Amino acid sequence: MILPIFLITIGFIVILNSAIPFLLKRTVAFGVTIPEGHTDNRTIASYKKIYSTTTLLVGLILLAAYFIWAKIVNPTEERLVLTGLAIQFFVIFVSMGLYFLFHAKTTRLKRDNNWGANLKQIKIADIAIRTKDEMLSAYVFTIPMVITIGLIAYTAIQYDNIPDKIPMHWGADGQPDAFTTKTPFSSISLLCVLLILQAMMLGINAITKQSGINISATRSNASRVQQLLFRKYTSWFMFLLSVLLTVLFGFLQLTTIHEDIGNEVLMLSMPLGFLLLILIAAAVYVFKVGQSGSRIDVVHEDEPVSGITDVDNDKYWKAGIFYVNKEDPSIFVEKRFGVGWTINFAHPIGYLILFGPLLLILLIIFLL
Structure with a gap:
């Protein structure tokens, strides 16, 4: 496999x-x-x-x-x-x-x-556009987190029934291939990792929602529509990722507590199904939406505008990949090469979001 x-x-x-x-x-x-x-x-x-x-x-x-x-x-x-x-x-x-x-x-x-x-460089600011933003609220992203907290409570209740050796790694065939000794911490370590990932999704969505909405000076009407849909689909994609992680990790946790529910077919199909769903969702998101919603069809295109262009901010993009701009309050900005978002490296919060979850997960692994 x-x-x-x-x-x-x-x-x-x-x-x-x-x-x-x-x-x-x-x-x-x-x-x-x-x-x-x-x-x-x-x-x-x-x-x-x-x-x-x-x-x-x-x-x-x-x-x-x-x-x-x-x-x-x-x-x-x-x-x-x-x-x-x-x-x-x-x-x-x-x-x-x-x-x-x-x-x-x-x-x-x-x-x-x-x-x-x-060409005259123009930057358009539309304050009213935020009222049309359909990105998911933070409350929606807390739903998977509540489920995880419930699984932690259930694990505590079932602690005495958990085997003395707990799986800490699963092979490509879905079967556990590395174990650790059962302790109160190790029994919920997988759920702690899941909770960190869910919190990261929530944080990214919340901060992205506060990021600037870039409206093209030459295609203002079309770019408004594309920007709003791009942000909406990005939010839904992150929520779907959070849900799929919850299903996969939750299933693995339940098989740790109840060994009899994890037959070979189910143990194999769960991670494989997770991978396929993620790849399909990513493909739909990338090829349907494109950078900043550029692949989203707009019914009414703008009439060509001559003599103007969008603001050239190449000086803030190092090698066209790393965005460093202290004057921009946005912590997340749209990628220039690829589809999605990257951080504004001029803000310390960006580094915290980038490395914080990774360090916490590594700490959990180290403590096992």
Whole structure:
């Protein structure tokens, strides 16, 4: 079962990375702002094609080689997992290498041709638009957390019935392959990790809801619609992720308490089903929504506006990936390369959100 899981995961990574340049806004290419009038530049179009074709070919070759190697050599599970992970990282490494190459080329092309010099930069602020924001409230994200707290209470009640050895890791076949001694802490450690992840989802949604809504100066009406839907779908995607994590972790916790409910078929289907649902949801979100909702169809497009362009804030984007702007109160901002959000590295809270949950989870693992 390990081989199909890695084939699906690698295939998803390859397709997603090769498609990224075509999921972005027209006015952004490889992390660089492209002023109106130059968004259809042939040179940039060729950069996108080379990036996508190269990433796709490298990924497909590695995917085929991985499959053939696994069938001929029949490696151990450990070698199969390590090789699969190595291929995933290599595909990402290749795509990022191409990104940095074309980011530099696009930056140079923009500078050498002095794009946007004769255009007036406009930033639109719409205070009333927040009243139309349909992102989920924090209360909705507390529902999975309440379920987790209930599972912690149930674990405490059933503590005497829990086996002396508690699973702390599950293999690709869904069966536990590493155990730890039962203690009051170890018996709820999995739920503590889940609670941290749920709190992270809640925090990201709440802070994202307070982030700025970027309205295009040249497509103000269309961008309003796309921005609102982008934020709504992002919120729902994070909530779905929180729910799926709750179902998976909750199931594993119940199988720890009641060993008889976890038959082989169910133990295998739960993590596999979780993976497939996450990948399907991510694919729908990425390819349906796109960066800032750029792939969402708008019924009434704006009439072309000449002589103006959106504010060029390239100076705040380091390498087109890392956003550092002390003047922007937003802690989360929309990615420039990819779909979703990234943090404003100029705010300490961003680092807390990025590293805080990870450190807490590592602490739980260390204490087991």
